[in-house]
Amino acid sequence: MRIGELAAKTGVSVRALRYYEEQELLVSQRSPSGQRHYADAAVGRVELIRQLYAAGLSSRTILGILPCVVTGEVTPELLARLTAERDRIDERVRDLSATRARLDAIIATSSGSLAAGKPCEVPASSAV
Amino acid sequence: MRIGELAAKTGVSVRALRYYEEQELLVSQRSPSGQRHYADAAVGRVELIRQLYAAGLSSRTILGILPCVVTGEVTPELLARLTAERDRIDERVRDLSATRARLDAIIATSSGSLAAGKPCEVPASSAV
């Protein structure tokens, strides 16, 4: 398939796909005229790239761990990198959960108060 | 306290603190000569700002919800905003957890294989 079709299938812009190739995250076969052609597997590949971007990894980092995610060939060094990224994600989830709890506490108390027509109060932990 | 001390206490750069003020996230008393002075409460305030930034909110969004997080005064509109941001965080946590699981699966199988000296294999869900 050509780049437009891949873009349509993945919901990623054509520009982004060319950017991924520039970053060596994605490869393509070139036709004699220079047009990019992709195998069906490219769809999954792009989705994987998007997922890792969404997890906050940079293109540089993704480039580092992509080979082993794709092939399963894992050197001890790659394993360390994977573990480091997993731990970073864990930490991020903890941070997000803490923030979520903080917002949720405000939502819970204030929506209750609003419903009851009472003045709003908020837990001391939020008072700054 | 002056800006350098606040920076030291919060681990945030002086430049960042001035940026927060520019974004109206943080206020300061000015001395006659124009120097910024902060109350002790500013430390907690800066930490709150950092937490919200870390949760992926923009300065614009933080500006929108800060008043109610601080004072607990919540209008229905603010409540909607809070809820929207909480839901965004939830979604983000789900995405991150999915990615984490994917990395973890690779880590688990490959580290086992490495220990056993066997060739590495990876779950089909990861093969792209």
Next chain:
DNA sequence: CTAAAACCTGACGTTGACGTCAGAGGCAAG
């Protein structure tokens, strides 16, 4: 055959949260 649609490369523009530098003023210690 021809026009539209898709593709190419190259290069500059964008956005957010600051970093960094210039030039000038403020403030406690010796």
Next chain:
DNA sequence: CTTGCCTCTGACGTCAACGTCAGGTTTTAG
């Protein structure tokens, strides 16, 4: 008083992940 650190206000620089535009080629539909 002056040395040295802190602070001030601009204002330009940075970085990532693309967006967008220009100018030209290729493919496809009729």
